[in-house]
Amino acid sequence: MLSEHRITELDSGLRIVTEVMPSVRSAALGVFIGVGSTAETHEEAGLSHLIEHMLFRGTPRFESLEIDQIFDAMGAELNAGTGKESTSVYTRVLDNHLERAFDVIADMVWRPKFADEDLSAEREIVLEEIAMYEDDPQDKVFDVLGTAVFGDHPLGRAIIGRADVVAGTPAAGLAAFHGKRYVPGNVVVAAAGSVDHDALVAMVRDSSPAASPKIPHVATPVQLEARTQFLKKETEQYHVCLGAPGLARGDERRFALRILDNVLGGTSSSRLFVEIREKRGLAYAVYSFAAQYADTGQVGLYVGTRPDNVKTAMDVVRVELEKLRQDGIAADELERSKDNVKGRILLSLESTVARMNRLGSSLLSDMPLLSVDELEEKIDAVTLDDVLGLARELYAPERMSIVGIGTDESVFDKALAA
Template sequence: AGARSVATGAWVRQGAAQDPDGRAGASHLLEHVVFRGTERRSRRQIALALESVGGTLNAYTAREHTGFEARVLDRHLPEAVDVLADLVRHPLLREEDVDHEKEVVCEEIAAVEDTPDDLVFEMHGDGLWGGHPYGRPIMGSRETLAETSRNDLAELHGRAYTGANLVLAAAGAVEHDEFTELVVRGFGDMEPGEEVAAVNPPPRPARGTTAVSRGSAQVHVVLGHPTPGQSHPDRYPLLLLSAALGGGMSSRLFQRIREELALAYAVYSYQSFYRRAGVCGTYLGTRPGSGSAALDAVREVYGDLAREGLAGGELRRTKDQVKGEIVLSLESPAARLHRLAGFALVGEAFVPVDELTRRIDRVSEDDILRLAGEVMDPERQYILCLGPEGAEAAQADHQDWR
């Protein structure tokens, strides 16, 4: 049977990296406050609008955008688009609601502080990007929240939540003409406003190692490397390199760190692409006393890749893995929705799946070797170790990985 659900969303090109100076977390706080009530709906009516018909309504804040998303049965798409338009365009932003959500976000911050494998990424980003907006915590801090006023949020909403910064998309059981009609009805008379400027990356992200001592059952380690932005052609060899490095049970890191050495339960690679820069790297969690050995083993794997790249058979397998994962993921309407919006948010022309797989197939062994030498260069690493004896991991000898 064909899918009967629709995933739809509205995204604003305003995220944590564009928060006003001294108001880190403002975009995230605004995302919270809009759910407290609009000109047409109370907070309970917002909650019931789609849940009462079996749908879902969510929102999130990222580095360079804020997203509002819904999933419903196809016959309830009009209600979903109407709710999204109401949230984006007509929030009340009352003083008492701002104060209420500040308390909620403080609890959210506390939850991250109690989750070291989340906290280590936040601290790593802060250290890697320094005082640059890319390094700001998305939720801000208790101090910046206290400084953020209702007027700050109203000004941010008026400046950023405009037609020039809006992306609307739908995927699943939906007809283009029907969706267009609903969008025109809900958003067609929005003021265009001015586009929020993209953030320029810092000229030189941090390098070296930082240790943060903290009581926890494990030492949590993140190694990160700056990369080009989402639209750069190096994105495709980066995806392959990351998959071979730590993208599953067959990856080099998993096989070496977990299967051979038993130094970690969780070890994986990651990548995040922004409009004009990005970051890729590795996470692992290991027992106290093993941080140095685990880092040495990661360096060994990095060094092998930097020297040798991916040989023909491994490169072919990695291409098949990445292409298969992409195609399988797109069986979900939500995944197709995110892909549609992702291209639009960075101003990139949509790339059909067939063309995407062709670009992956065109990546050569030389592309991989060149990129591995760049992103695994020891002179470009920033490492953060968090946990008991975090300094022990950080003080591991920095051998020449190449």
């Protein structure tokens, strides 16, 4: 059962959310900032990710090596991540180290140095990361799919950014982007575990800057035209993705979508896994996925297979999607998927990091923090008709973009032919 969470909003607009777990001695702490790749223009593509890297390059109070040494001495890991719509910096420490950990993280978030020499070195690291990413077709194919599904919409761009932007943006430009986006009203501090809410609020109040204008979210239209794209690359396998726009994160049908995704390809007993991998041995990796964003979402599936198996694998995908759209799922699949989703939620809530992430990401995106009982009610309320309706809407053939990466486009084209 979830403990009751507490939320405090400062005059600056910064919000603090905590959840006490009495049985643990540790605390997971995270700072969530409402900036990711969708906040960038084409000319800024990659600045959110580059800033995330630069946060670790030191502040006027802490040198980069000193930050590492502080967290090493606490037996803790300090990490960060950039997404489509947010950036987070987070750690898990013993409760007696929480104040020290927050002091360092807050300084990193609010006061990074952006020194020219540090930026020059970090640019090279990020450029190597981009190069490594470009060499990995199993990752690259998802951004090819994003471009196919969302077109020129910011959701269609890669989070990692463009090499020319990373290489060419000066320190002043990076600092200006940080100054506009890293503002109190665009930030949530979250903690879960052995934590005192009032003490954390006092820490945040003492360390955060005064209020400054928050850049409002502006909904942008999503390109709904389905596309087919192929990227030629020397690979042993062909990496194929199908996808389409999905549900926005506030859509109440998201619980039905989680059930649908589970049955299609989200577990080791799902339809795609069983039919493509277990029965026919056509792939090692095959799965479906679903993501939700502020204004829309994405559904899709991935298959990685050898050239001689591409057409057979895609024929199976077509059959399974058609069966799903025509007949929906069976009653036993519905109940098994409900139990799976509830089990995953409850198991994840034994982790302080999972609880902290749930608190921070939900509050940052203005989503309700549902109790376990409320979550179970939402999941249990999903019906066979709910799932069938979503399958027919989201996986309609005319909505589906198809992309592939491999050595010969003709192999891809033949696999798509009915």
